[in-house]
Amino acid sequence: MIEEYGFAGNWHWSFASDEQRWSPGFFRLLGLDPFTTASRYDLLIDLLHPDDRARLASPGQIRQGDVVPMALVRVIRPSGELRILSILSELRVSPEGRPLSVGGVALDVSDRERLRHLQEAEQRRRRALYLTSYTATYSLGPDLVHRFPAEVAQVHGLSLEEIETDPFLMVVPEARTALRDRGWAMYDDHQRFQAISHERLANGELWRFRLVGAPAWNAAGDYLGWTGMKYPVHESGAPVHGILAPKDAALRFGLEQAVRGRHLRAARGLLDWSMSTLAEAGGLSLSTVRRLEDDAEGRSSRSRHKAVDALRRAGIRFIAMDDGTIAVVKT
Known part of the structure; x- marks a missing residue:
């Protein structure tokens, strides 16, 4: 089945009879017709990108028993299409060591x-995003290590190891302890975290950042930790670089998991939608929508994301507030 889908193929060359055999899948990999093309190792070499031909043994080298066990090569099919193949080769020898x-x-x-x-x-x-806009995504897993791009440390004048262990070192000392305690409390309770922090950069400038952390669960319902984002904001609270919503898929996924049944009901009310309308718009069954609104579906249910996406397309926005609540808005 793997060969039929064009993902794999096998080949063989017997030296005594000089017989060479290629499977149908191997012909497909090379873009060749098995009914009009003979199996020849030198043809394989000819189809390789010129810069990759030295990665496989030549026909003469193979006859001498010199075989490259594994190689990653580019193949240029007769149609001009380029494919990348991983070729595994094995030599069989006689008891005397003859190939x-x-x-x-x-x-x-x-x-x-x-x-x-x-x-x-x-x-x-x-990486470039933080150097140019001071915007970064991060994650915090069960190992309690914060994973930031190395450029965050560069901008703040700290080592990456320090930031991975305690990112609140970027916050000004007078606000650091309170923000750190609040952040860890929300993480331990598997709650969404959002706050404004004052941070001094390596160049001495003082900036305000919005911090967002969303808990995430896998399909089995296991807590994976936080996925988050930090970005600078004006004194008014507006994003400095026009960041209105997280574009990171993992963070957006985590934030959507916080949308509960009451938020879905409020969104339907703003749109004057029935459960059936939401089910049709989201490609869901009516019973699934009912379970979502009764909070009977798990946090990691993909149905929740389908419902949120359908409502978003209809003009609904779920806005995370700093106090932990979610506002439902119709645009």
């Missing part, structure tokens, strides 16, 4: 590599 055959498996890891590059780009974006 008999070689074979292996190839896996298409293009999407995995693309995902890795996207993740690296996102990490670079997050």
Whole structure:
């Protein structure tokens, strides 16, 4: 089944008979027609990106028993499409050590590599974000380590280890203890945390930041800790850089888990929606909406996020207030 979906293929080369066999999946990986193309190792080498050909052994090297066990290579299909393959190879030898055959498996890891590059780009974006806008997301897991981008430490003139252990060291001394005690109390009670902090940067400037921490649970209902964000605000309370809502998916997910049945009922009231209307808009069953409004669904239920998304599309906003309440607004 994996081969049929084009994710894998296998190959084999027997030296005594010079017979080479490729599975249908291996042909698909290379973008070749198995009915018109002969299985040839040198053809595989020819299809590799020129810069990657040295990563696999040549036909002559393989005959001598010199095989590369694992290689990550780029293949350019005849159509011009580029794919990334992870090729695992194994040599079989006689009792005397004479090479008999070689074979292996190839896996298409293009999407995995693309995902890795996207993740690296996102990490670079997050690091640059704090240097340019003093905005950062963070997480606090069961190990009680706060994970911030290293640039936060750079801007505040502290070591990253200090911030990971106690991020409240960024807060001015006269307000530090009260804010720290409040934050840990909310974390221990699995509550959402939101506050304004006064922080002095390494350059001596004093800034006001809004701190947001949302508890998160997995599908099994296990408490995962906090996912959060900090961003600068004006004296008026407005975001300095126009940050009106968290764009971080994990934080948004955590905040939505705090939306309870009473908030959903209030939102329906503002829209003059029935339960059936919300169920249809969110792709949910009527019984699911009823359970959500009765708080009978778990915090980690994906149905809650579908309902919130449907209401948001209709103009409802759930706004987290500093005192821990959630305001429901129609825009």
